[in-house]
Amino acid sequence: MIRRFYDSLKGAISAIIEAGTNHFSKKENIYDDLDDIFVVDMFEGNHSFRSSLGHSNKSIGQQCG
């Protein structure tokens, strides 16, 4: 059971990293801006950034553009 939990934890963290990395890689220079927050609406499927710099509710396309 310990091994299964260990594998599940590793799998969960890997999936989170992959989802986050894939998302952030769509935005140029994302690693220069630590205030950007990745928000996913699991019900609507909408992806948007929120930021303390006032970029709220902009779409990924708008952010990248």
Next chain:
Amino acid sequence: MNVLYGFSSIRLFVYHILQDMHNHDIRERLNVETNSLRSPEGLMVTSTKTIQAGEEILYTYNYCADCFDMGDLWGTPGMYRDFGFLEGYPQYWPFLDQKVYATIEQLSNGTLQARFETYSELNVKSLAFFETQLVRLEAIDIESEIQSLTSSFWRFT
């Protein structure tokens, strides 16, 4: 171990009997529901779908009528910590300090995929945290760690 601290011992006893009559599963696979232990008419267990003879009764240990928000706080790791078993997929992993709440689904090809609750805040800081934890986990020799554990037999003798 039980988290229903606020209940009287009689109610707790009844709840334990109920727990002994069903098994836990994630919300998507449950086939019964209950009202509150505090209900004036008494505890009632109702099927939510047709249950065949011999079929397992599945209820929830952390999303029950009296569980409040335990399910969202415990998730899969909480169930392992307090009950000692691992839920099947999809699993729910709340990382409270990082404010990241992920549902992990297993696709038909075995790949794991993360979905995030709307209130999750996955940013580059928390992403760095997860990357660090993954490195730590991968550095663990899990087989050696398991071998080094004292068996429950010797622990209680």
